[in-house]
Amino acid sequence: MKKLRMISRIFLLICLTAVFTANAQLNLSEKIPVDSKVKIGKLSNGLTYYIRQNAKPEKKVELRLVVNAGSILEDNDQLGLAHFTEHMAFNGTKNFKKNELVNFLQSIGVDFGADLNAYTGFDETVYILPIPLSDPNNFTKGLQILQDWAGGVSFEGKQIDDERGIILEESRLGKGAEDRMFRKIYPKQYAGSKYAQRLPIGKDSLLKTFKHSAIKRFYADWYRPNLMAVMVVGDIDVSATEKLIQQYFGGLKNPANPRPRTFATVPARTQHDGIVVTDKEATNFTVELNYSTVKTQPELTIGDYRKSSIVKSLFTSMLNQRMNELAQSSNPPFSFAGGNFGSYARGHEAFNGFAVPGPKGPDTALLAMLTEIERIKKFGFTQSELERAKKQQLASIERSYNNRDKTESSVLVEEYIRNFLQQEPIPGIETEFNYKNSLMPGVQLAEVNALANELKKNEKLFVSVQGPEKSNFTLPNKDKLIASIQTAANSPLKAYEEKAIASSLLEKTPAAGQLVSEKKNDALDITELIYSNGTRVIIKNTNFKQDEIILTGFKKGGINGYGINDKQSAAYATAAIQQMGIGAFSPVDLRKFLSGKIANASVGLNALSTRVSGNSSIKDMETMFQLMYLNFTQIRKDESLFNSWKEKTKSQIQFLMSDPTTAFIDTVYKVMYGDNPLAPSAVPTAADFDQINLNRAMEIFKEQTNDASDYTFIMVGNVDVNTVKPLLATYIGGLPSKGTKGAFKDNGVRILPGQKDLKFYKGKEPKSFIFNVYSGNIAYSESLALHTEMLSEILNIKIIEELREKIGGIYGGGINGSVSKYPYEGYTMALQLPCGPENVDKLTTAANAEIEKIKQQGPEQKDLDKVKKSLLEKYAVNSKDNRYWSNVLQGIYFSENDPERVLNYTKIVNEVSIEDIRKAAGLVLNNSNIIHAVLYPEK
Structure with a gap:
């Protein structure tokens, strides 16, 4: 065994020596190449495309439509309409009427929300479409969908007006203490920039009233081929795909007089600034400091790569290790802290620090964070810290290199999105592995420490504190926040001292057991x-x-x-x-x-x-x-x-009950379990931690x-x-043993039987939450467990169709549940619907109607087929995944699951009938044990 290891190490040394020798004279001014495995091209209309053949996972392709336009480009009458446009892409296009697109994708195994999705940012809109290739025709259908999103969204007046409710529900979901405080801090943080005025969600007042022409104008102005990229990564043929892209997207046209695609700027801060914001529903304190923003340049050369992807990342890694060390000390100034280089604004960057205060409050957390940054400015890092950071980066890139032929398509396509939008280099893992192994050894401590000089150049800080209105300490004001900056700068400091640690994990090797x-x-x-x-x-x-x-x-x-x-x-x-x-x-x-x-x-x-x-x-x-x-x-x-x-944990959780939804769920749990002291707690309390006896x-x-x-x-x-x-x-064989057998323990905790209605009033915002829990004892079988899983997915399809798309009463929500075998045989189903208070009764009635319909009639065949297809497509991918098999084997050996059901999963799923689901619904949604709980805002 030792001889084999020695041979392996010698071989690795030879290989790495060859790498270093081949790259010892890298020309830092040389441009970073593009990975030869990806085909990048541009159509005559300006549309860019990326194509990459990748067989992980097999018979699947990841499609993306990337639009280099987001909320930053909205006119004053369009606030929120970049995001609204993204929604309208799912509400009727040239080739798919409303619901047809989602219905088709569900029929081929693509789940709405989980697989099919999109997002809108300040500077971009990205459409996400994974397509299973079990039927080759799915691929061309997928490209047709992308084509429709790029140039064929219908914008029918009724569909626009119907979607307003869904968008407003999405906006409602984000409302609360965090949002209220953010909206006070963010405009000051980005003062003088358009970024301060263009949050992608927009303004509710405008979302309710905008003219249809405003959203059509946004689409006409910015959804144009010279601002778009189509990305195809998966188990496909590159040449054939390139022809299809020309076929589907070559006919798109740019406007005759296109508006210039401008980029917003962020002015440099000229003085220190700060703000303290509190809210009675806030659950925790956070402290943030932002250095002045500077304009950045894309990484184009090997020298750029060395500076940003190596030197700067080493600096950030070491700084965060310092902060972690303070947080995990015996007398921590904060519960958590860290720093990074980044910005909401594309093409701009600032150093940002953040901390979650501990029991000593935000003053102590801020001063400790500033002081540690000052220590780094004055003394830099140590050689030992640098060597550890280098080792970690090299280990990470080595593992990525070793797994290079097994990288998932979804990971690769994200890199290409960043390349198109931000010119992030994509040299490929082989080249990047060579770069890091060649360049990393030459990085000197002095040049990493010199990055602290960059912070000195941009020392006009913006400091913010946010948290609950009431606390155990006096909050600082703006002047005190700014004074902390000078206090840290003037504080007498000592250089960081390394502590010796053991050189091996074990003092001696255990005596081996016998096979x-x-x-x-x-x-x-x-x-x-x-x-x-x-x-x-x-x-x-x-x-x-x-x-x-x-x-x-x-x-x-x-x-x-x-x-x-x-x-x-x-x-x-x-x-x-x-x-x-x-x-x-x-x-x-x-x-x-x-x-x-x-x-x-x-x-x-x-x-x-x-x-x-x-x-x-x-x-x-x-x-x-x-x-x-x-x-x-x-x-x-x-x-x-x-x-x-x-003490840190107690300080972090002491205000949790200030959040309306948290307090609501905690109350529901207590009612469900009748205040049983052994029942699981939904929300931990400070008193819980005082009851921990360390020795016990x-x-x-x-x-x-x-x-x-x-x-x-x-x-x-x-x-x-x-x-x-x-x-x-x-x-494992050398672990101590006494010969006792393991056994399950049923502690008797149960959800109380019967029907209960609970109304709970808390919160400023007009937000409600419907939470229904169905539970009871039931004879367990793996068939019933599968049927219950499928029942949940079928009901979620109906919830999207009826409660979201028809009623417009929710943005997200659904039902999920399971059947348990241990410690007792039983079931639990939970329906969760965040909504407006005015829609509680309507949505409750609609949800109950769908549940009763499936109990009486079973599901529609088309919905059952959709769920079957989804499960089988997931199985095809998961069956080539290590964690999936780890979970499967745990089920077989821990829960005594039948291995034949895994081996015959496809057959078992295909044999599930409408009657199977109807029977399952009658068992786990029988209303005999149900709690119907609703959160309402304060009266």
């Missing part, structure tokens, strides 16, 4: 190993990703076995342990140790089991196992870190992890059974 049984399951293509300590390992070797290992594990038991006195100690045992570290490592030290490694593993308790979760690259697989072993055997006690985490929490965790017998571990990925056996024998 006592090995058998192969050819049907599932898995190998099952049994070790002498009673552990079982299931291995499924796949080639879905070249460099991915997924590790999961479980033992039946969990926190349901603990009574009311242990409730909080058991519930938060996992979180508490994770805050204190493992072995000789605090969380900060562990993060430093793992720099350059792609490996993680954790162990946690839930209601019914203890769970193992991990993943790694192939070369770091042993590190993953060592981390897992430490979680089982060497949890670490650090009372100061535990108390720090507890650690004891509970150890009770669930100190006996490995009857644990099942599942490995899925590019893993060879014979190669991994020594690691399994050591780190």
Whole structure:
């Protein structure tokens, strides 16, 4: 084994030496090439196209229409109409009348919202259309849809007026404390710029009253081929696709006198500024600081790439590690903090810092953030910090390179969108891997530290604080915020000091256990190993990703076995342990140790089991196992870190009940469970954390992890059974064992039977929320579980058709549910409909009518067929995914699911009948146990 590793390392060294030698003399002024795998062209009308053949996933293609126009281009009578135009693309086009487009896409397995979607930003509008290629005709239909969006939207008057309600419901969803505070801060943050006046959602008053001609004018002005790109990435033929693009989009014409596509600017700030905004419904404090915005240039040369994609990212990575270290200290100034370079404004950039204050309040958080930035300005980073950041970047790009032939089309197409809109380079992963491995070693600490000088050039800051009206501390005013900037600049500082950490995770290697049984399951293509300590390992070797290992594990038991006195100690045992570290490592030290490694593993308790979760690259697989072993055997006690985490968490959750929807859901849960003290809590309280006994929490965790017998571990990925056996024998076979069996525990918690109506009044905004919960006991079967899943999806189709498109009473919402086998056989279905108060009764009646119809008559065949197609298309993709198989195998070994149902999934889905769904609806939507709860605004 060691000899094989040595040969592998020598081979890797030779390869990397070749890479470095070949690129040692990179010409930094040379232009960054475009990946040869992507075909980029331009039609005579100016439309740009990107085509890339990519077979991950198979028989699927990702289509995008990208319009280089968004809300920034709206006229004063068009505020919100860039976004409204996006909606109208789904409401009737040249070749698809209203609903026909969505109906067709659903019929081929594309889900509205989840798959089919679009978004509008300040500077762009992007239409997202994934198309399954199980029928080759789907591809040309998809291109026809893109063609219609690009030049054939109907804008019928009735459809425009009907859509107003849906758009206003989308606007309503965003209203609340966060939105109210944002709308006070954002105009000052972008003062003097058009960006301050063009939020994509627009203004409700205009959305209700705009003339039809205004939205048609926006479409005519800006939806033109010389501002568009069509992107096709998937399991297609490039040459044939290029001809189809010419056929479908070559006839689009630009206006005779096109309006110039202008770009808004953001003026540099000339003085410090600040604002403090509070709201009685706010749930947390946040602090943000923004340096003055500067204009940026696209990355065109290798030198540009080195400066931005390497040097600047190293600077940001190290700064955020510093902030994380402060947040995870025993006396943290904030709960979380970080920084980045970015801006809402295209072509502009600013350094931004943000923090979530802890118990000491926003003053302390702001001063600590400013002080750490000052420390970096004065002293820079250390060589050790730089080396760790380099290792991490190189490890990340290496994994992407190793998986280069398994990259999903949806990932690639996002890169091409950024290339078209922002000129982000797309040299391809092979070239980028070479660049990073060639350029990274030459990056010096001095030049990374020099980036802090850029901050000194743009030191006119805008500082904002937002949060609840009432708190335990006195809030600063604008003058005090600005004064903090000078206080930090003048504070006496010491350079950051590195602390020595252990050089290995384990002090000694565990004594290996014995392999006592090995058998192969050819049907599932898995190998099952049994070790002498009673552990079982299931291995499924796949080639879905070249460099991915997924590790999961479980033992039946969990926190349901603990009574009311242990409730909080058991519930938060996992979180508490994770805050204190493992072995000789605090969380900060562990993060430093793992720099350059792609490996993680954790162990946690839930209601019914203890769970193992991990993943790694192939070369770091042993590190993953060592981390897992430490979680089982060497949890670490650090009372100061535990108390720090507890107080930070209490400060973050103390205002949660100020939010109307949160308070509503909390009340519904209490009513549902009759205030049962063992029932799950919808919203944690500060008192919950005061009830955690650290010693007891650690004891509970150890009770669930100190006996490995009857644990099942599942490995899925590019893993060879014979190669991994020594690691399994050591780190799984070597776990301590006492021979006890795991078992499910039913603690008796149930939703109370009967029918209940609840009205809850809270909130300034005219917002309501309908929340119906159906529940009860039921005989479990995997068939019923599938039928219930399909029932939910069928009802969601009807909710879109009736409640959204016909009534116009919702933007989003739906029903979901499941049938459970453990700890008792039962079902839960939940209907959620955010809406306006004036529509509560109408929507409740409409939803109930759809539910009753499906209980009495079953679904329409066309809707059942849509759901079948959707499930089968998802299965075709998921069956080539490691995490999917990890979940499937957990179901087989944890819940005793029938493996034949996985192997015959297509046949089983196709055999589901209208009567099957009707019967399922009668069982899980029978109204015998239902809570009908509605949130209303304050009277």
